[in-house]
Amino acid sequence: MDSAVRVQPTTKDGDSAYLDRIGRVIPLLADLSRADILICVPRGDERAQVVAQAKPHSIAPVHRAAMIGEMLTRENAGALFRAMAERQYTRSQREYPHQGSSEGAPAPVVQEAYPVEAPTGQIVGGVLIETNLLESERLRRRSEVFQRVLKALQQMALRGEPQGIGELSAFGEHDGVIVTDSDRIIRYMSGIAVNLYRNIGYGEPLVGKPLSYLETQDDEFVRQALERRACLQVELDEHGRNWIKKAIPISRAERASLFAPAREHLIGTFLLVHDDTEARQRARELLIKTTMIKEMHHRVKNDLQTVASLLRMQARRMQTTEAKGALGEAVNRILSIAVIHEFLSEQDTRVINIREVAQRIIQQMEQGVLDPERRIAMKLAGPNVFLSARQATSCALVINELLQNALEHGFDPRAAGGTISLTFHDHGDAIGLVVHDDGHDLPPNFNLQNVDSLGLRIVRMLVTEDLKGQIELQSDRGVSAIVRFPKIPLGGEEWNEPE
Numbered sequence: 001m002d003s004a005v006r007v008q009p010t011t012k013d014g015d016s017a018y019l020d021r022i023g024r025v026i027p028l029l030a031d032l033s034r035a036d037i038l039i040c041v042p043r044g045d046e047r048a049q050v051v052a053q054a055k056p057h058s059i060a061p062v063h064r065a066a067m068i069g070e071m072l073t074r075e076n077a078g079a080l081f082r083a084m085a086e087r088q089y090t091r092s093q094r095e096y097p098h099q100g101s102s103e104g105a106p107a108p109v110v111q112e113a114y115p116v117e118a119p120t121g122q123i124v125g126g127v128l129i130e131t132n133l134l135e136s137e138r139l140r141r142r143s144e145v146f147q148r149v150l151k152a153l154q155q156m157a158l159r160g161e162p163q164g165i166g167e168l169s170a171f172g173e174h175d176g177v178i179v180t181d182s183d184r185i186i187r188y189m190s191g192i193a194v195n196l197y198r199n200i201g202y203g204e205p206l207v208g209k210p211l212s213y214l215e216t217q218d219d220e221f222v223r224q225a226l227e228r229r230a231c232l233q234v235e236l237d238e239h240g241r242n243w244i245k246k247a248i249p250i251s252r253a254e255r256a257s258l259f260a261p262a263r264e265h266l267i268g269t270f271l272l273v274h275d276d277t278e279a280r281q282r283a284r285e286l287l288i289k290t291t292m293i294k295e296m297h298h299r300v301k302n303d304l305q306t307v308a309s310l311l312r313m314q315a316r317r318m319q320t321t322e323a324k325g326a327l328g329e330a331v332n333r334i335l336s337i338a339v340i341h342e343f344l345s346e347q348d349t350r351v352i353n354i355r356e357v358a359q360r361i362i363q364q365m366e367q368g369v370l371d372p373e374r375r376i377a378m379k380l381a382g383p384n385v386f387l388s389a390r391q392a393t394s395c396a397l398v399i400n401e402l403l404q405n406a407l408e409h410g411f412d413p414r415a416a417g418g419t420i421s422l423t424f425h426d427h428g429d430a431i432g433l434v435v436h437d438d439g440h441d442l443p444p445n446f447n448l449q450n451v452d453s454l455g456l457r458i459v460r461m462l463v464t465e466d467l468k469g470q471i472e473l474q475s476d477r478g479v480s481a482i483v484r485f486p487k488i489p490l491g492g493e494e495w496n497e498p499e
Contacts, residue, residue: 015041015124021160022116022127023052028248029157030054031171032150032270034139035131036062039116040072040080041124048072048080048126058173062096062109062130072128080128083113087123093133108133114158127158145188149179149268152250161251164231168246171272178271184211184222187268196275200239218245222269225249229266235276242280246272298345304338329404329455335364336400340393352392354431355384355424358399362422365403375417376407382424385431388488394466395433395485401455402435402481409453410439410479430469432484441475448473 019039026037039052050070055061074081079092089112096109109130116125131139139147156162176193180186186206189197197206202214211219216238225232225247236243248270308331315327339360343352362378370376387395399422406420418439425432448460448471459481463471469485 015118018118018160019051019116019125022157024166025157025160025162026052026054026127028165028168028171029153030056031058032153032177033129033131034059034135035129038063038067038072038128038130040077040126040128042084042126043071046073048077048084051125057171059132059135062132077111077113077128079111079113080126083115084123084126087115087117089114110136114154116158127154129154143179143188145179146177149188149250149270152252152267153248153270155253156251159253162231162249163229165248168231168233168248169244172274174274176273178273179268180211180222180271181268182226182266184219184226184269185209186211193273196273199275200241215239218271221245222247222271225269226266229264240277242276244274244276246270248272295345298341301338301341301345304334304341308334308338332365332400332404333397333458336361336396337393339364340389340396343392351386352389353384354387354392354395354399355380355382357392357396358422358424361396361400361403365407370407373416374411376411377419378403379419379421380423381421382433383426385424385426387431391467391485391488394462395431398459398462398467398483399433399435401459402483405453405455405459406435406437406439406479406481410437412440427484428487430484430486432482434480434482436476436478436480438478440479442473442479446473 019041022039026039030037034056036056037054038050040048040050043049048071050067050072053063053067055063072080076094076096078094079090082092083090091110091112093108093110096107109132112129112131114127114129115123116127118124174192176196177188177190178186178193179188186209189207194206197214206213211222217234217236221232221234226249229249229251231246231248233244233246236245249266250268250270251264251266253264311327311331311334315324315331318324318327339357340352342360343357359380362380366378370378403420403422410420411418418437420435420437423434423436425434448456451457460471463469463483463485467483467485469483472482474480474482
C-alpha cells in the first residue's frame, strides 16, 4: 500500500514538506488505530483532496481502492471540514457503501478528524481517521491506558512526530503491543503480547511490573528510546527465540502559560514485539532446499555433458555419415537440456529467460556444428521472455530442432552464405517464436503432419502436447517455422523436484 504524500502543485513547498512528515507517521498509526487514515488538503471551501493514505493490515480497510487524488466533500467527510474550520478535533458517524457486502449495503463508519496546523499557524489540511463502527466499539472497550497513549500518538502525528517512525518496519497482524509509562512500568499488554511472553516463561500477570523485571533487554531498549526521544528498532536472540522489537516514545504537548513556555512531556512508550523465529526457520529451510536443488541441477548438467562427450566419441568411431549425423543430433538435444539445468543451477528462481537460453544454444551450434567455411550467420532478435522451468525445457528443445533443421535442410551442402534468424514475440498471454532461413523454399505439397523428419516430429510433439500450442511452416523467401503457445503464469507451475 502506497502511503507516500503526493501533494498537488497548488500546495506550497513548505506545506508539502510538513505534510510529508505527517505522511511518514500514518502507516504505523493506521495499524495501531485499526483505521484508515487520510491526509487531505482543502481545494476551495467545498472540497478537499486526499494527498496521502494508509490502511490497516490486520482488518479490512474502509477504503479498499486507492484514494490518493480523490476529492472529498462535506457530504462524505463532514468531520474533516468542521475540524479545519473550527481548528479542533471533531467526531461524527456516517454511512458508507460497504465494498464487501452484497448490493452495496451501507456500513456505519466513525470519522475522527484533526486539523493540520503549519508552523506558521495556518491550517493547511486535515487528518481523517475512519473506523468501521464495530472496530470503534472494540477500541472503546480497550484499556483506558491504551486509548490515552494512542490519542497522544495521533496528536504527535499532526506534528510529524515521533522522530524516526518512518524507518520502522511495518506492524504485523501477529505483533504484540505493550504500553509503558515514562518510568518504564508496564501499564498495558495486548493479548498477543501476553501470549508471546508466556511462551518464554512469563505466565504471571506482567501489568504493573517494571520492564527490568523481565530477563530481557526490553528495559534498556526502551530507556534509550525515551532518552533519545526517537523511535528505535532492534533484532534480538533471547530465550531461544528471534525477536524484532520497536520502541515508540510518546509525549504530550503542554500548552504555554504565563509562567512557562510550551513543551513536550514524555508519558511513556509503545513497545511493539514480533516473534520472527518461525519465519526465519522457514527461510533457513528454504535456503537449504534451494541450495540442494541448485546442486542437483549442477550435477545433472555435468552428467548430461558427460553423456554428450561419450556420444561424440562414439560418433567419431562410426563408419557411415548417417550414423554420425544421428549421434550429432542426439548430442545437440542433450546439450539443449543441459543449458536449462545450467541456468537452474546458477539462479535462485525457477523462472528462466528463454532468450538467454537460445543465445547459449546458438553459441553451441556455432562452436560445434556450424562449418565456418559455409559462412552461415545465426541471429537472435526479440524481447526477453520469461518462462517456467518446464516450459523453458520444452521450448529449448524446439529451438534446437528448428535451428538444426534450418541448417541441414535450408541450404545446399556446398552453398556458401546464408542467414538463420530466431525472433521472439511476447503477446502478453502467449509466446511466439519464428525461425527463418533464407535458403530453399518448402517442397511442393509439403504437409507437416506427414513429414518423415525425426526432428520435425519431435518439434510437433513438443509444441502441441507439452506447450499446448501450434506450429506452422511456410515458404517466405526461404522457410519460416512459426510457433505460438500460451504462457503459463509464472509461479503457476512447479518443476517436479524431490521433496
